Amino acid sequence: DAGVIQSPRHEVTEMGQEVTLRCKPISGHDYLFWYRQTMMRGLELLIYFNNNVPIDDSGMPEDRFSAKMPNASFSTLKIQPSEPRDSAVYFCASRLGRINEQFFGPGTRLTVL
Amino acid sequence: AQKVTQAQTEISVVEKEDVTLDCVYETRDTTYYLFWYKQPPSGELVFLIRRNSFDEQNEISGRYSWNFQKSTSSFNFTITASQVVDSAVYFCALSEAGGAGSYQLTFGKGTKLSVIP
Secondary structure (H helix, E strand, O other): OOOOEEEOOEEEEOOOOOEEEEEEOOOOOOEEEEEEEEOOOEEEEEEEEEOOEEEEOOOOOOOOEEEEEEEOOEEEEEEOOOOHHHOEEEEEEEEOOOOOOOEEOOOEEEEEO | OOEEEOOOOEEEEEOOOOEEEOOEEEOOOOOEEEEEEEEOOOOOOEEEEEEEOOOOOOEEEOOEEEEEEHHHOEEEEEEOOOOHHHOEEEEEEEEEOOOOOOOOEEEOOOEEEEEEO
């Protein structure tokens, strides 16, 4: 079975541009998480969904960030407009049930110039 | 609030040495789960182990072993006879029910392990 799939793997964009990151969770998993990893702040939870419904978006840094999960097999994280401080690795993870382990995608390395 | 502390920021060992990575956690819940993840230089996060708060038995998987002690709120990870491929950042993480029963993960800052040939 395929793991969590993220695209693109690398994204370089200029300040002010819109960026969309994509995630396909493991089939059957009912939780989906978006994280951001930076050297300064480590791994931060941005938002998570349960059965496609956003449950907690308190980690989303600003209104420039938005996330959607239109169906059980697809989610997007959008940054509009992007800023250099958004440069980070963004991970998507999925989980089956409440207490089990999360499985992470390979991440998207975002560089905003 | 839950918290995970990995006091060792970086560790270097020579190949074949044993190494222990420390993890101390704080939680008010009686039911919680502890995890270890590995992040090799390629960047992905790899799940290693999950333990629940009711099971204090130590676990061994090949060269890896984990020591869970509720009395000291610790969940330490030992690699025996380390190899260069063990070089990575290792994260300890905690989940508890929380207000919404969500069992979100709280990660430690990670320990960077370098195994020198």
